[in-house]
Amino acid sequence: DTEVTQTPKHLVMGMTNKKSLKCEQHMGHRAMYWYKQKAKKPPELMFVYSYEKLSINESVPSRFSPECPNSSLLNLHLHALQPEDSALYLCASSSPGRNTEAFFGQGTRLTVV
């Protein structure tokens, strides 16, 4: 199984809503990532978890809150988002060391209204 599964595929939320994005992998990877991708732009790193601990936060606003409850799951909790946060949110996983590629999920297309 080389899949990274993200749910939901699409999400529309209001600026006062609280929602969560979920990501799951069963490849035994101990590094997991959240990326944000705006239209016609490359993926931009938001967070990295290594062995279930947050290792990188790329100065992401606190309205995005990541969580890694176990080695297979990664969540992104959303609260009080702005319309400019509308984007494709990608989850990825990899082995934590070097000489390894990242596997990406299909993403959650988020629209903030």
Add this chain to the structure above:
Amino acid sequence: AQSVSQHNHHVILSEAASLELGCNYSYGGTVNLFWYVQYPGQHLQLLLKYFSGDPLVKGIKGFEAEFIKSKFSFNLRKPSVQWSDTAEYFCAVRGTYKYIFGTGTRLKVLA
């Protein structure tokens, strides 16, 4: 600083034409280099990767890339493109605990 630059932002080719997409990286350590492809409406898929050894790397769907250390380059090539190669192509480098992507090249292949 770790970075990746792709020089071709939009490329339009006819079927059977040859393709070369440029990628230059900046990273001080041992490089891990990648090309990912994103077909319309689909997720990022790995085309090929370079970790060490033979600098000419072959990937899926007839793509190959050449690592030239002296030029800090990792250019993607395909001898004969097909309409189904229409997609966005991202070069990436593994930095410290993260993958860093170039700005992408949007390839359109005309049938």
